[in-house]
Amino acid sequence: MNAFDFDFLTTGRLQLRMLADDDAPALLALYGDAQVMRHWSHGPWTDIAQAHAAIREARDDLLAGRALHLAIAPCSGEGLIGSCALFDVVAQHRRATLGYLLAPAYWGQGLAREALGALLAYGIEVLGLQRIEAEVDPRNGASQALLLRLGFRREGLMHARWRVGDEARDVELWALPARA
Ligand SMILES: CC(C)(COP(=O)(O)OP(=O)(O)OC[C@H]1O[C@@H](n2cnc3c(N)ncnc32)[C@H](O)[C@@H]1OP(=O)(O)O)[C@@H](O)C(=O)NCCC(=O)NCCS
Known part of the structure; x- marks a missing residue:
């Protein structure tokens, strides 16, 4: 059994499942796409x-x-159109950070909101998180719009938070206060 006792999550159009060895080529296509990675914390x-x-x-x-x-x-669980994560889990403070990306062919269809809605509900209701954070490049309008729709609020700007190539990047801190 894994620490989260996680199996998989389903939504109307999607399945969120563990990454498998044979996802490697699709994962490389996703994380190797300069358009997808434009506002990421690494190249x-x-x-x-x-x-x-x-x-x-x-x-x-x-x-x-x-x-x-x-x-x-997709619903069948076969193949991969994106990935998402709750990472930097701090059990003591019931806190984690949200990460996500979708292949460009799937942008603008509400699929990220659908996937992350299910992941956030799992994080809050099953893992008992009280706070979920996201770090966002201030130029990443699609990500900001998505976070707003999910109920996140911008809490501030962290200066020179990331180093990407030769560039120091400022990063916005967003958070979803799940429980008072
Ligand atoms: C961030 C990212 C996941 C957002 O994806 P997205 O497709 O814009 O987000 P959604 O799936 O929620 O789609 C929402 C859009 O689809 C439209 N849409 C179409 N059909 C829809 C439906 N059935 N339900 C909801 N929205 C729908 C909405 O109108 C909305 O557009 P709007 O914000 O202009 O109104 C995507 O841009 C991405 O992967 N970027 C690269 C990686 C990245 O930067 N990740 C974030 C790092 S912080």
Whole structure:
């Protein structure tokens, strides 16, 4: 059994499931896409080994209760159109950070909101989180709009929070206060 006793989540159009070894090529296509990674905390991946390492890390993090990294898949559970995560889980403070990305072909259809709605409900109702954070590049309008629709509020700007290539990036802190 993993630390979160996680199996999978279903929504109207999607399944959120554990990452599997054979997701590596699709994961590389996603994290290797410069358009998808434009506002990410690191540059695009270039090697399939990075995808395999991330899948191994996802499994280790799940066992240790550190993070839940999931594939966003169609209802059948086969293939992968995106990924999402609750990571940096701090059990003592019932806090975690939300991460997400979708392949561009699936943008503008409400799929991110659908997937993250299910993940947030799981985080709050099953894991008992009282606060879920997100770190966002201030230029990432699609992500800001999504967070607003999910009930997050912008709490402030963290200066030079990320180093991406030669660039120091300021990052907005957003949060969903799940429970008082
Ligand atoms: C951030 C990201 C996941 C947002 O994806 P998205 O497709 O814009 O978000 P949603 O799936 O919620 O789609 C919402 C849009 O679909 C439209 N839509 C179409 N059909 C819909 C439906 N059935 N239900 C809800 N919305 C629908 C909505 O009108 C909305 O557009 P609007 O905000 O202009 O009104 C995507 O831009 C992405 O992967 N970016 C690259 C990675 C990234 O930056 N991640 C975030 C790092 S902080």
